[in-house]
Amino acid sequence: MNFPYFLMFYLLLIFSLMVQVSMSSWMFVWIGLEMNMLCIIPLLVSGFKNMNDSAVKYFIVQVFGSVILLIGFFLSTMSLLGYYYYDVIGFVFWMSLMLKIGAAPFHFWYLSVLENLSWMNIFLMMTIQKFGLLFIMGYLLSLEVYLMFSIILSVFVGGVGGLNQVMMRSLFIYSSIGHVGWMIVAILLSDDVWIVYYSFYFVMMMMFSILFYKKGVVYINQMYNYFSKLEKWMILLGMLSLGGFPPFSGFFPKIVILNILMKSGEWLLVLMMLMGMLVGLYYYVRLVYISMMVWTLSSVWVLNAKTNVVLSVWFNIIMMIMLFIIPIGMIWF
Template identity: 35%
Template sequence: MFKFYKMLFLNFLMLGTFISISAYSWFNMWVGLEINLLSIIPLMKSHKNVYPAEAALKYFITQALASAIILFAITMSLNFYEFIPNFSNYWFMMILNSALLTKLGAAPFHAWFPEVMEGLNWMNALILLTWQKLAPMVLIMYNLEMKMFLMMIILLSSIIGGIMGLNQVSLRKIMAYSSINHIAWMLASMLNFKAIWFNYFLIYTIISINIVLIFYLFNIFYLTQLMSMMNTNKLIKLFFIFNFMSLGGLPPFLGFFPKWLVINYLIYSNYYMLSVILIIFTLITLYFYLRITFSTLTISMSETIIQLKKVNLFFLVLSNSSSLMGIIICTMIFNLL
């Protein structure tokens, strides 16, 4: 049943993000982040199990801590110059960026992210994977002065996102570690050309929506459920496999396009080692995506005798088709250019 308060808080969630990214001062930016935080907590509420309360509490404590550090950094930058004349702007930027990266869930500030994801339903998980990354990423882009610090974060996010996803059986944790790996790519796309970041974020959002929609409609949370549920509809199974390959950046799917652009500009800017490490650890994420998809594709399982609920597949087929056609459209545009 649809509840009015959820629509209200969803609007405030979006409003908080827009206030943050369009603010003229650091304090207004902080206010926007607080509105965003206080709006997502009621959205996490659910009567079906007890875990959302735990997830909401973990999320609130982490985000409140990050917000307090942001406020501390802003206050420090305004007042400390009077008392400490040699106080460097470098420390202010490092504290502020660390707090924003904590809000984002980038490694090594990532420990809360998979734990919170595990306690949420799929729609809240989708908000956490996509929309909640928008404000911190744009704010990091605004004060992008510490290239070496950012490169360390990119390397750590790439390594942790790749390796930690290997031994997971929960699909929400797999999506969380996958997201940490994609955060590394998005931060790398900011190093030289900001428009690539927008392309990457948009395509990652489209692919995430397609995958989460399949999980939501079939009520799948673990790999064992995935193998039995996917036998009911062969078209959905095909879309599911294609979307996971796209998320891993396998050509000729749409997810390859932003990765291609990022690698192109990284090499153009002489970030050779960074490119190599990003590619290697993305191949590890691609390995566990393929392991998931091959198990669904090749393991022979009998059809389920449980009568599944009837699902309207029109929107699902439409969104998946547009996503899978994306690479063809991108290729045509490049040929015309």
């Protein structure tokens, strides 16, 4: 794709996000979601040759979700139905948003669409595409029961699904499903909490996506040979942070959420989220352990002459800054 068209679609994508977060009418929110979909699809097909299938699947799922959202909108405008079928209308809104964002139990399309995308498009789908949908969920706080169901399922699917994965994309896709669950519960607690969590996740995914895109990483075992020593340590520490391993920066947003939930007496939800987080953390720790064993037994480091060490150092500095910013934010909250 030529740069002018690429820039145009990105600007329209940002504009669609502004429409989603600034409008109070469900009709305008729906228009913003459709603009978002129509801007993302050209960006998805601008990379690998096999991205067309992913773009078609994404289009079908998003159209189906939009139809469900419109049904909920029209039902809510009918005062008689809105009074007697409030729970049904809420269920329709919940189902449409969960389907569009790829959260459990409507995550069936998420892996098949994202696993064929480039790393930069995966970053787009995991971060920018989700922002507007997460913001809209702030209007659905009355649907707490449905959202809690998605939160628990997403955290468990994100943890269990990542086990025994050999492709790096699949690992991060399941991790994204788990993080969506954490961000939804953060929305239920406070706008500030979920913005902090989203910002942390955005920075982490940007770091991994750029590095993996530059190296063309597909499988997990490729990281043993494709990266310099500095990059390998940065990736492993970043994975521990992404999994919420203390004392890394990813631990602090999660401990803030758990702390607020415990103060609210939501002990069952805290237990469920901790179990899902520990399962997800298991495959990150296992990956780090295996990597350290391989590097220890290896007598020769495979260095790439074209390694962008400056980029790695800058991202390392960013994450060190985040390590101190997040605790300050936690104290402020």
